[in-house]
Amino acid sequence: MEAGDSVLSLNLTMSKFYPSLTPMKRNEAALLREHGINPSAQRVAVAQHVLHTGEHPSADEVWKRVRERFPQISRATVYNTLNLFVDKGLLRRFVLVEGRVVFDPRVENHHHFLDEESGMLHDLPWDALEVSGVTQLKGFDVREFQVVLRGKKA
Numbered sequence: 649m650e651a652g653d654s655v656l657s658l659n660l661t662m663s664k665f666y667p668s669l670t671p672m673k674r675n676e677a678a679l680l681r682e683h684g685i686n687p688s689a690q691r692v693a694v695a696q697h698v699l700h701t702g703e704h705p706s707a708d709e710v711w712k713r714v715r716e717r718f719p720q721i722s723r724a725t726v727y728n729t730l731n732l733f734v735d736k737g738l739l740r741r742f743v744l745v746e747g748r749v750v751f752d753p754r755v756e757n758h759h760h761f762l763d764e765e766s767g768m769l770h771d772l773p774w775d776a777l778e779v780s781g782v783t784q785l786k787g788f789d790v791r792e793f794q795v796v797l798r799g800k801k802a
């Protein structure tokens with residue numbers, strides 16, 4: 649296999665992975681192990697609630713959902729697990745507005761639209777918008793960027 653082939657196959661794997669985030673069941677324990685995470689029952693429960701959602705839940709929202717099946721799970725455990733998932737590249741942490749941190753299972757680049765009436769955050773494909781000049785900003789070394797549009801859904 650040539651060096652270029654492995655890059656291509658990686659891209660194909662990622663694009664296959666993406667649609668599976670929605671309704672298809674994956675083996676969360678295996679997924680956690682692949683990312684170097686020891687899959688305890690509580691971590692698997694958190695993964696089931698956060699890695700397959702099309703939403704952008706806050707830590708408290710995840711905690712509330714996981715508690716329905718694991719009534720004894722603590723808030724701290726859920727917070728720590730979410731942060732671990734972020735560190736391992738399974739989730740992105742995203743400060744939506746001041747004081748509201750949400751978690752995003754789509755780790756590839758995309759933009760967001762915040763519906764100010766419902767508070768819902770919608771994903772927008774990366775190529776739906778064109779942003780220019782990011783790399784030419786003087787004095788700033790940009791690591792990543794994304795656009796948050798605000799308004800109401802028509």
Ligand SMILES: [Zn+2]
Nearest residue numbers: 752754760771
């Ligand atoms: Zn998103």
